[in-house]
Every structure is written in C-alpha cells, then in structure tokens.
Amino acid sequence: MDLKSHIRTIPDFPKPGIQFYDITTLLLHAEAWRETVDLLAEAVKKHEPDLLAGIESRGFIFGAPVAYALGLGFVILRKKGKLPGSKASHTYELEYGNDTIEMHDDAVRSGQRVVLIDDLLATGGTMDAAVRLLRGIGAVVPAAACVIELTFLKGRGRLDVPVESLLTYDD
Ligand code: AMP
Numbered sequence: 001m002d003l004k005s006h007i008r009t010i011p012d013f014p015k016p017g018i019q020f021y022d023i024t025t026l027l028l029h030a031e032a033w034r035e036t037v038d039l040l041a042e043a044v045k046k047h048e049p050d051l052l053a054g055i056e057s058r059g060f061i062f063g064a065p066v067a068y069a070l071g072l073g074f075v076i077l078r079k080k081g082k083l084p085g086s087k088a089s090h091t092y093e094l095e096y097g098n099d100t101i102e103m104h105d106d107a108v109r110s111g112q113r114v115v116l117i118d119d120l121l122a123t124g125g126t127m128d129a130a131v132r133l134l135r136g137i138g139a140v141v142p143a144a145a146c147v148i149e150l151t152f153l154k155g156r157g158r159l160d161v162p163v164e165s166l167l168t169y170d171d
Helices: 024-028 030-045 058-070 125-136
Strands: 008-011 019-022 051-055 073-079 087-093 098-104 114-121 144-150 163-169
Touching: 024 030, 030 058, 030 114, 030 144, 030 163, 051 058, 051 125, 058 073, 058 114, 073 125, 087 125, 098 125, 114 125, 125 144
Parallel strands: 051 073, 051 114, 114 144, 144 163
Antiparallel strands: 008 019, 073 098, 087 098
C-alpha cells in the first residue's frame, strides 16, 4: 500500500516556510492505519523491547496500538505538568527557548529495554530528549521508531540509537 498517499502536506503550518506532514488523513483510512501499525510493530519487534514509550501527543496515537499488538506495556512521556505521580524530567533546547518532558520515575526498572515511538523525526531534538530522559532513570534504549522521517533535517545523525522509519521525505 502507498502510505505516503494518505499523508497530507500542509504548507506554512504552524509558521511560514514549514511544510507540515499531517497524519490525521492516514488515521482516517482504516487499511492504511492498520498497515502503519503492523509495519511499526514489525520494525520495533526485532529490537526485543520490554516496553514501548510514546512521546506526547502523536507518539501516543502510534505507540499505544503497537504496544498492544506486541503484547507490551506502554510508557507515556509527557509535557511538563501533566503527570500526577513522582516524576523524572529532562529539559532540552528549542530554536527559541526550551522545553521539558517528563515521565513517572517508577514506570521503568533499571536495565529494561524501552523502544521509543513518535510520529515524525525532524531535527531529532525531541527524540534525543526522550532517549536522555529514559536513560536518566536507568532504561536501555535499543532503538527509536517513527512513521515519517524528514531526512534533509538529518535528525538521525543527532541520535545515538538506530532509527526505524517507515516513510522518508528528502525535501
Ligand atoms: P524534532 O524534535 O525537530 O525532531 O521534531 C519532531 C516533533 O515535532 C515530532 O513530535 C513531530 O510531531 C513534530 N514535527 C516537527 N516537524 C514537523 C513537520 N514538518 N510536520 C509535522 N510534525 C512535525
């Protein structure tokens, strides 16, 4: 199936000059949605995870069904201030200012293998922050996976874990 044909591109969103890759159209198409989850599950499985982790919020949409399909637990990495329990956090730099992601500090036991899932890899800043957050609490991160990789932004080069991507765009 041509999954790319189900991804809508929207120019100048959220700001001028950015081409936004919109996965809502993929989610609306039952077969494309199922195929995406199946392909992600296959790509992730070979890294032998104990758990999967999703990055808020589109990482939840893809990560949770993949974890369900593989019979694994699912850890959520959230924006600051959303989680109720005792937390670990990691702050990272953005183009302007910075951002913080958090997770419950008892969600992963030291040495557990956690594969990360997000919808899209752009510069790699978000994925890199998630890897550091997980490692900070003792997790092993054998790989990261995404549906879309914007190869021209070279996010993969910023990460020290292998990245599984289903679709690549080079401009
Ligand atoms: P980055 O940290 O630069 O790799 O950005 C990745 C995060 O930002 C992902 O969670 C994406 O959902 C979102 N994102 C970045 N660029 C785009 C884009 N062009 N289209 C859609 N989502 C994007």
